[in-house]
Amino acid sequence: MQIETVTEKQRVNAARKLKKMFGGIDYTNMPHCPIRDVMAFVSDKWSTLIILHLGYFPVLRFNELKKKVFGVSNKVLSERLKQLEGDGYVQRTVYPEVPIRVEYNLTDFGHSYLQKLIELTEWAENHKNYVINNRENFKK
Amino acid sequence: MQIETVTEKQRVNAARKLKKMFGGIDYTNMPHCPIRDVMAFVSDKWSTLIILHLGYFPVLRFNELKKKVFGVSNKVLSERLKQLEGDGYVQRTVYPEVPIRVEYNLTDFGHSYLQKLIELTEWAENHKNYVINNRENFKK
DNA sequence: CTGTATCCTCTCAGATACTG
DNA sequence: CAGTATCTGAGAGGATACAG
Numbered sequence: 193m194q195i196e197t198v199t200e201k202q203r204v205n206a207a208r209k210l211k212k213m214f215g216g217i218d219y220t221n222m223p224h225c226p227i228r229d230v231m232a233f234v235s236d237k238w239s240t241l242i243i244l245h246l247g248y249f250p251v252l253r254f255n256e257l258k259k260k261v262f263g264v265s266n267k268v269l270s271e272r273l274k275q276l277e278g279d280g281y282v283q284r285t286v287y288p289e290v291p292i293r294v295e296y297n298l299t300d301f302g303h304s305y306l307q308k309l310i311e312l313t314e315w316a317e318n319h320k321n322y323v324i325n326n327r328e329n330f331k332k
Numbered sequence: 333m334q335i336e337t338v339t340e341k342q343r344v345n346a347a348r349k350l351k352k353m354f355g356g357i358d359y360t361n362m363p364h365c366p367i368r369d370v371m372a373f374v375s376d377k378w379s380t381l382i383i384l385h386l387g388y389f390p391v392l393r394f395n396e397l398k399k400k401v402f403g404v405s406n407k408v409l410s411e412r413l414k415q416l417e418g419d420g421y422v423q424r425t426v427y428p429e430v431p432i433r434v435e436y437n438l439t440d441f442g443h444s445y446l447q448k449l450i451e452l453t454e455w456a457e458n459h460k461n462y463v464i465n466n467r468e469n470f471k472k
Numbered sequence: 473c474t475g476t477a478t479c480c481t482c483t484c485a486g487a488t489a490c491t492g
Numbered sequence: 493c494a495g496t497a498t499c500t501g502a503g504a505g506g507a508t509a510c511a512g
Contacts, residue, residue: 210388235375248350278470291493303338330418431473
């Protein structure tokens with residue numbers, strides 16, 4: 193697979209942004225690092241899967257999500273949905289019928305995040321084989 | 333904080349990409365989902381921190397990394413570096429001096445990934461306060 | 473200096489049963 | 493249907509000591 197070259201201009205730009213990110217960090221006294229908070233929140237497998245699925249299926253109910261997001265347990269799905277709702281990514285709508293019906297969909301903010309997530313997923317898809325290849329050769 | 337609006341065009345585009353991603357998925361028989369593999373590999377806290385640091389400091393030795401990537405243990409740092417090397421993100425160079433010197437730096441592929449990571453981190457930085465705000469209000 | 477080996481803790485998540 | 497409650501196990505990761 194061909195790896196697209198990162199141009200000099202891109203690298204300079206990256207360096208500038210990194211400097212902005214790292215600039216204020218004091219390694220000797222760092223109760224919590226902003227970058228770290230941010231990465232922790234991005235890096236939850238189930239949350240990202242939930243958001244991607246709600247991107248593809250605009251509205252889903254609890255048990256529909258449970259089927260789509262294969263392998264997730266009641267507990268974790270419930271926890272993550274509450275968290276995603278609390279953070280503003282997901283809207284939860286209750287229809288007080290019998291039996292009760294609850295629908296989930298992305299908010300505008302959720303869609304904004306979805307864009308980033310798709311970009312990342314695309315990148316990963318495109319380079320998956322390259323990584324797998326490397327990994328195989330490295331073992332030898 | 334102002335959330336930038338996701339345009340209709342962007343949403344349509346996202347839907348198209350999601351369709352491509354989700355299109356081939358059979359929920360009834362899915363030993364492993366490609367999206368999932370991909371997300372798992374993206375979503376390791378220590379790996380992302382290592383890559384971001386190697387983006388900012390072009391070359392780092394083992395113990396330097398250990399100081400910068402605050403809180404990481406020998407074991408985990410060593411594991412992740414081996415993995416990142418094996419996958420092709422990081423180059424490891426040994427100088428057989430006494431005492432031995434080992435240097436780590438990003439490969440071109442690593443820089444390509446770094447670009448994506450920075451974009452994501454920037455997004456997260458920009459929306460951090462919005463999320464924290466939501467979270468506070470949700471508790472009430 | 474750059475790791476590896478070992479042990480040990482402790483969280484997270486899966487399974488199951490149950491409730492409004 | 494949409495979750496909550498409880499229990500349990502696996503496994504990730506921290507601390508420490510040690511090796512090349």
